[in-house]
Amino acid sequence: MRKAEALIRQIGYGLLSSYQDYRALYTWRSWLFGWLARLLCQVLFFSMVGWAIGSAATQRYMALGNAVVLGPLGAFGVVSSSVGERRGGTLQFLLLSRNGPFPVLLARGLYWVADGIVTSCIALFVLRWLADVEVSPPMLLVCFLLQVLITLSGYSLALALAGISLRWPESRMYLTAGTTILLMTLAGVNTPLPRGGVVGAIAAVMPAAHGLQAIRALVAHGTVPAGEVFAEFAVLLLWGAVGYLALTGSLRHQVRTGTLNLR
Amino acid sequence: MTAFVQLQWLLLIRSPRLLATLVIVPFYSVVFFTTLHGYGAPGLSATVALTAFVMSMWSQAMFVAAEVVDDDRWDGTLEPALLTPDAYVRALTVRVCTTTALSLPVLVEVIAIGRIGFGFALPVHRPLLALTASLLLVVGTAGFALMVSALMILMPGGRNLRNALTYPFYILGGLILPAAALPVPVRQLTQLFFLSYGTQLLRAAMAGSSGSHWKDLSLLLLLTVLQLVAGAALLRRALSRARHGEARLYA
Numbered sequence: 166m167r168k169a170e171a172l173i174r175q176i177g178y179g180l181l182s183s184y185q186d187y188r189a190l191y192t193w194r195s196w197l198f199g200w201l202a203r204l205l206c207q208v209l210f211f212s213m214v215g216w217a218i219g220s221a222a223t224q225r226y227m228a229l230g231n232a233v234v235l236g237p238l239g240a241f242g243v244v245s246s247s248v249g250e251r252r253g254g255t256l257q258f259l260l261l262s263r264n265g266p267f268p269v270l271l272a273r274g275l276y277w278v279a280d281g282i283v284t285s286c287i288a289l290f291v292l293r294w295l296a297d298v299e300v301s302p303p304m305l306l307v308c309f310l311l312q313v314l315i316t317l318s319g320y321s322l323a324l325a326l327a328g329i330s331l332r333w334p335e336s337r338m339y340l341t342a343g344t345t346i347l348l349m350t351l352a353g354v355n356t357p358l359p360r361g362g363v364v365g366a367i368a369a370v371m372p373a374a375h376g377l378q379a380i381r382a383l384v385a386h387g388t389v390p391a392g393e394v395f396a397e398f399a400v401l402l403l404w405g406a407v408g409y410l411a412l413t414g415s416l417r418h419q420v421r422t423g424t425l426n427l428r
Numbered sequence: 429m430t431a432f433v434q435l436q437w438l439l440l441i442r443s444p445r446l447l448a449t450l451v452i453v454p455f456y457s458v459v460f461f462t463t464l465h466g467y468g469a470p471g472l473s474a475t476v477a478l479t480a481f482v483m484s485m486w487s488q489a490m491f492v493a494a495e496v497v498d499d500d501r502w503d504g505t506l507e508p509a510l511l512t513p514d515a516y517v518r519a520l521t522v523r524v525c526t527t528t529a530l531s532l533p534v535l536v537e538v539i540a541i542g543r544i545g546f547g548f549a550l551p552v553h554r555p556l557l558a559l560t561a562s563l564l565l566v567v568g569t570a571g572f573a574l575m576v577s578a579l580m581i582l583m584p585g586g587r588n589l590r591n592a593l594t595y596p597f598y599i600l601g602g603l604i605l606p607a608a609a610l611p612v613p614v615r616q617l618t619q620l621f622f623l624s625y626g627t628q629l630l631r632a633a634m635a636g637s638s639g640s641h642w643k644d645l646s647l648l649l650l651l652t653v654l655q656l657v658a659g660a661a662l663l664r665r666a667l668s669r670a671r672h673g674e675a676r677l678y679a
Contacts, residue, residue, distance in 0.1 A: 207594075
């Protein structure tokens with residue numbers, strides 16, 4: 166019971182400090198006119214590719230995919246901020262927490278999740294003006310819930326990448342960019358989700374792949390296929406487990422070998 | 429001038445992470461090529477190849493070249509350099525141009541990915557025009573990077589600003605849709621931006637479209653020079669303010 170209480174308290178403080186980190190990163194003006202405007206331009210840019218390909222349906226397909234994928238892509242920020250903890254010398258202190266490093270590192274990066282959910286939901290809302298994709302307010306509420314699932318799923322994968330990057334900090338950019346390219350190529354963002362074969366198997370465990378299908382079905386037919394939601398949840402659990410093993414394993418190895426301090 | 433180029437070259441090859449953008453960003457062409465492959469739209473392959481090339485050049489300028497003052501600060505060479513009233517701005521201008529110019533081979537890299545990986549033809553019918561436009565684009569983009577490095581000194585949140593300067597400028601630069609296809613207010617802005625003339629000329633060079641391109645080339649040259657002069661002037665002003673203690677170099 167006391168352990169659970171400590172865990173909740175730890176996540177609470179992690180959230181609080183992550184909120185302060187986020188506040189240090191942006192003012193409301195730089196967030197609105199810098200960050201959000203840039204993300205909306207990203208969605209618009211890819212919907213332009215769809216338009217250039219020559220069909221309004223392709224444009225709408227790519228616009229919706231790119232709006233949804235903003236969530237998991239935003240969550241990838243935790244890779245860089247976790248490496249930042251190591252470079253900044255704060256990681257050693259976080260490791261002293263009584264429940265182990267995983268909950269505290271998970272909580273410290275949750276602002277990336279919140280940012281991803283908020284920006285992707287705003288993008289979904291403005292899609293009607295950007296690309297003529299109508300997401301009604303009740304639908305948006307369901308999209309929000311699905312977006313929480315999708316972004317957490319992406320966050321779990323990002324934690325696994327953070328585990329590797331904490332051990333090899335220079336790999337951070339390559340891992341994030343490589344995974345972003347995989348996600349944009351295989352998760353059904355710009356082209357239909359690959360089914361079958363090796364590519365289909367990889368696509369099936371990509372975060373957002375199933376959740377995006379659920380959102381597409383919701384926007385097109387007004388129903389959410391339960392199978393896709395469960396599949397996305399399974400992907401979240403899978404990457405959550407991999408993230409736990411990668412993060413704790415990487416940190417344990419570095420503590421044991423005395424290689425944690427970069428300075 | 430050669431000394432400045434040599435210096436920047438040595439700095440870059442001694443810390444390979446500075447070249448990472450050039451390795452990573454071209455692979456975004458895989459996203460574009462896969463999309464075209466999926467929809468059976470090979471006609472757009474030249475446009476997306478050029479898009480990936482210009483995105484790489486722009487990213488290299490924003491995320492690596494624009495950090496030149498910041499890098500000097502970390503290396504401890506900024507203070508002595510600030511004692512030289514004029515040479516430092518010249519050095520920075522040449523160094524930023526050198527770093528940005530390293531993105532030129534990306535055009536070949538992206539074409540190779542398209543040809544070998546996806547079977548797109550991607551011919552360059554007018555290589556001389558492509559080379560001229562690319563060189564001018566390098567100088568203009570470096571000019572923009574100089575402006576950004578000045579803003580990073582003048583504004584406390586300047587570093588975050590660079591992220592915001594990507595996709596909006598890809599749209600303004602006419603990367604996917606040419607200026608003529610954009611709505612009127614955006615089109616007018618696009619016509620003042622050197623990038624849009626550069627991408628237009630690169631597209632023409634790949635397609636081998638006949639006719640004279642002197643008008644577009646002249647406009648690109650003019651806007652590029654203006655961009656470089658504006659960048660150098662703003663950086664000179666930022667450094668002057670830093671010398672007088674009016675800008676925080678250690679924020």
